[in-house]
Amino acid sequence: MMSRIQFSAMIDTFYQILLKNAVPDLSAKLCARVIAQSTFDGVFTHGIQRFPGLIESLANGSINPNAELHQMSAFGAFESWDGNLGIGIVNATKCTDRAINLAVRNGIGCVSLRNNTHWLRAGSYGWQAVEKGYGLICWTNTIPNMPAWGALEPSVGNNPMVIAVPHPDHPIVLDIAMSQFSMGSLHAHRDSGQKLPVPGGFDKKGNLTTDAARIIDSNRALPMGFWKGSGMAFALDVLVVMLTGGHSSADYARMGGEHGVSQAFLAFDPSHFPAENSAEQEIDRIVDAFHMAAPEHGENPPRFPGEGALSRRAENIKLGIEVDDALWKSILALLSPHP
């Protein structure tokens, strides 16, 4: 059974639970809003579905709700920070704001962040930037969760990356991991018995397959574009390690988990670019041309990155969002006193 939950009700529920788990007021407000927003954008896997795990990490001490960001270095348009295993969303939101501040003063700004905890939905920081009128590239590394192209065992992370470009009517927010499918999506397809729309990995015999159960069995998820996503995942990991001095995917494999991830945030201030008054119109023309190409399926025309989230958000905020009753009940249970 599904019920419709209102946006404000979801935020308030998350907020109360976070307060109960010793999260300071401002951080609780921020986290609650970001996780509810991801859910209302349709990204359940990195929204409401991750909320119980976040509470568990706060309870077992692997996330410190009172940790403060600590500046490691600052030079010109670049700053490097240590997240001290604080709340991933809070640290990443602050670092996005720092990168924007640097961009305002320098045209572009770069902030690197080591020892952060899971930032949940990468796209959140892209939306944060475009809503303030700035461009953003950001990415994180992860535990090795797919074999590099040509390897049999996981050796690179799927290292999600965001490219975001502001526009008053149709901001662009690309949010992609370097694997063809997220682990969450593989598990969902396995559980529902549905085939993947395209091959998502190898079975134990080394054949490409659309059967998520076989991919999970073999531990051989596929990089997007085969060797291309593999190479990109590797390059993003090495670059973020250089920028942060923090942990690599290889370190997480040794440590047995993502204990302090490394992330980078590059912000762009459009007000310092040439022809800034016409950039909006040029983006309008790009979007128009994109929509004019003949669609493969008439009922399902191509959408640019961010287009779907924005329309889902508008609808869901109006009507409330459908949430599985069992899931919502498990969230509400977190409001009760600890046993």
Next chain:
Amino acid sequence: MMSRIQFSAMIDTFYQILLKNAVPDLSAKLCARVIAQSTFDGVFTHGIQRFPGLIESLANGSINPNAELHQMSAFGAFESWDGNLGIGIVNATKCTDRAINLAVRNGIGCVSLRNNTHWLRAGSYGWQAVEKGYGLICWTNTIPNMPAWGALEPSVGNNPMVIAVPHPDHPIVLDIAMSQFSMGSLHAHRDSGQKLPVPGGFDKKGNLTTDAARIIDSNRALPMGFWKGSGMAFALDVLVVMLTGGHSSADYARMGGEHGVSQAFLAFDPSHFPAENSAEQEIDRIVDAFHMAAPEHGENPPRFPGEGALSRRAENIKLGIEVDDALWKSILALLSPHP
């Protein structure tokens, strides 16, 4: 028939031909070296094979060998330039150096470039940066040469992108287009009758195929990772248009060609990063872990981006590189007086 050409002989041949085509001495030296280097790195498709086309573009005036870069704006760590349809390699090399200079003064630097001509091999600028000890992200837009995911006709460019990280022993240089295969590779497979190793596009019936001839017929090359490469190509185009105020892929479609492409160069100076003394060792550990994963094919272990080029370069510079006699003859013919 193939003959081995020495590195210095190839540079000198290109240089003499460029001089004959009214390219100024310094630009001719630079271009000759970059194109020979790409060839010796094994990237024929964006090296020697493009040289006759470059000479033709100089002869027909679509590239102006005497064009000067013109600064459009400068603020903090950001500069924007107009390439005025000068030689693509010369403009891109200069803008990479400008971005590095900005990074030295600001930790990071960003240079955007509009109205450039084809820069040939994207990776050239990554190698340029890492050989000087700097990191680089750069990309270009292109004419729409593949359908966006869900479209039937070309609507996005394959927009090649580079991520480069310096290291004294094993620099990382990723150089990928957003299509699963380049047009050059599709044509080579069609001509040789060889199947693609993985599907590279659709046939006219809308089925994925490894038959390059059918893909060329249908004009439906595949983005890497299906919707992922499609979204990324779109986002890179929009961001570079915002940074440059220059042309978009949609503009090239309207104009009927890549008349003045838009490019971006982001440089990183590792000397301002935290723990800079250990970054090299951390990259060593990443590379070691990458190589330790069990390979799918023992004789062909996984390689990280740039690893192959570096080993090919060493071997080819020692022995000379094998070039098809007919191709080399056609190059030498460009040395003769014009008819």
